[in-house]
Amino acid sequence: MSQVAPGLIIDSVTGIDVSLPVAGPGVRSFAFIIDWHIRAVLALGWYVAAGLLYNGRWSLSAPLTNDARWFATVVLPALAIYFLYQPVAELAMRGRTPGKRSAGIRVVTRQGGPPGAGPLLVRNVFRLIDSLPAFYGVGLTLVVFTREHVRCGDMAAGTLLVYERSGADALSPEAAAMRLGALDAAGAEIVADLLQRWPALTPEARVRLARAVLQRYLGPAADLSDADELQWRARVERLASR
């Protein structure tokens, strides 16, 4: 089992802090690569489809003269898809993109909520700096070396990338209950009380209560043979620790 992951800790009015694990450079890169492929395929797909429709034949060759219609219907939308994919997706999906979603991360503010339009735009504008000098050199270096794994755009916008933990990943509470053993909540309380009150009970009461508890929760499998008090107590303790 993992410990509480280091990350963004947010105070809550309930007094119980909210813990959001911060995404590191690996998962951020994974999300970026997926998004890059999606936008490249979309942009290229648009270019090919619109180019074929424009030419009316199996050719993607651009017109020899500067044709406004070619530019407006083929080139410009493809460029817009490629360059505006990230900000538009983050705005529309409130801090997520398809790549981030598949990587299980999302953009949040330092209060843990989804960022507004302003921070998301600032975050994306600063890609101009993060992408310098090439291959997101500045951004990747900052993500690796900063404590919260943030790039320049995140610093400017006050955002973080955190894991979007899904409840489905955790063991179901019912399954965890099964692991606790044969006792249900009431039984565990009874056994705990019995062990707590053991010194105060008479010898007869100890044996009688231990026999009843073992019979109730272990049924035919219970060892109810005659024994001294210490053995009865050991049997009850074994039941409690199963």
Place this chain on the structure above:
Amino acid sequence: MESPARQKALAAALLNRATLWRQAEERAQRLANTRTGDAADAARLADDYRLLAHDLARARALMPESRTREYLESAYARAHVTLHQGAWHLGSMLRRLLREDIPAAVRWLLPYIAWTSCLFVLAACAGYALVAHYPDLIALVAGPELIASVERGKLWTEGLLNVVPSSVLSVQILTNNIVVSLFAYCAGFLFGLGTLYIIGLNGFMLGAVFAFVGQHGLAQQLFSFIVAHGCVELSVICLSGAAGAAVGEALIRPGAAGRRDSFRAAALRSGDVLVACAVLLVGAGLIEGFISPNPHVPLGTRVAVGVGYWLAMLALLSGVPRRPGAARPQTRRD
């Protein structure tokens, strides 16, 4: 100290509430993704939040190493985010941006606007003076084709529409200007030096080119070309430069808030004007593609377009016209 058996009993009792956690998580997820008109349903989320907080606290104490605790952490975080996320109304957000946020940011940036404008003008004067005295220096800022064209007595803008359609030209220009404008803002990250370089370079180029074309008797033609779009275009470059300078100053002189917090506050606050800059540059690009290179548009019309668009820019940046009775928004103080 509690005995292991007692702890186990408490844990078992806690786990009996699993169905409630499921319902709470399902409700939080549903309300996060969709709007609801059921106020009672939304109010139940607050009860779920308290329930999850209570059970998470017990799970952290009773079974800190368990996946049940992780499950509760996840459900609690989801409920927290859903409960605290604001309403998402694009229309009202844009209205607030135009009416309040942009004017407030511009008022805050006024000293920076003044300084970057001064820098731009000084750089333009320096460029003009240098090229006026040493004409060969034009090669530093202009390409050989531009120089050859001017030396033949023709502006490079003449016949531009015969080569490139207006729509293509507009998009190329506005894209380039928006990138320059965004760079002037982002370069503030380099302690403001990048912004100062971009503003200075643009001013220097403008002055140098004016001096060069003036030497060949083409200054009036160049003025006629740029007046329609240049008023706003140059103002916007100074405005985005002012935003970058504010970011740079926040890094150089962070104050009591600390460098990172100060940088964040300045970037977010001045970032609002970038939206206005982008919108204004789209308009300037369209003017530069359709009106500026068109030889049939008289100078008077060009001046009217340039001045009119500049006044529209002032209205946008200052938040007027305001609705009658609307209170003047307070300038934010971070």
